[in-house]
Amino acid sequence: MDVRQLGTVDYLAAWQLQRDLADTRLAGGTDTLLLLEHPSVYTAGRRTLPHERPGPTAQGVPVIDTDRGGKITWHGPGQLVGYPIIRLAEPLDVLNYVRRLEESLIKVCTDLGLEVGRVDGRSGVWVPAAAVGRPQGRRDRRAGIAGDDAARICAQLRL
Known part of the structure; x- marks a missing residue:
């Protein structure tokens, strides 16, 4: 190739x-x-x-x-x-090809230490972008967010 x-x-x-x-x-x-x-x-x-x-x-x-x-x-x-x-080999099975591409990407990302996966009903390999959390108390207004750096992820994939 x-x-x-x-x-x-x-x-x-x-x-x-x-x-x-x-x-x-x-x-x-x-x-x-x-x-x-x-x-x-x-x-x-x-x-x-x-x-x-x-x-x-x-x-x-x-x-x-x-x-x-x-x-x-x-x-x-x-x-x-x-x-x-x-x-692609005949007979063409585009869905199988897409799933094989996804599997390859999941393996590469996992080998790089990235948390990735599939989303039911959707094509692609998905990366959790951010998490949001807040305390359970009624009066507490604190909250937290955490996001992954997309540029860092892409830089890792270029290795």
Whole structure:
């Protein structure tokens, strides 16, 4: 497999590169894995509903309609993105492929000491982002929050 670490790449440029590599792969080329990050961008999959699209609070972050499944997704600085361009065995079983990708990511993250897992009914590998706790007393107004540093997690995945 040809692994390409590309740094920061505009989403549309990466999308075109994926299409070009897919055409090359179909013509007998090698499997390729693109590793990169994008400038801040939302991508809307085919199942994105109008009310799920970012509104005025997106502050100039582009929203790009894509040909993938799923819903709205944010990509941006500090987030490692991988695009495998591979030939799948026949008969095609896309769900099995997605689950195998998830298993691979769970293993890598676990080996790095990260707490990850699946969410029932959803695709993907999920990282607990934050915990919120508060005392049980009626008069006590203390509360605590703890969050994971997404940039640190992404840096670990680049090892």
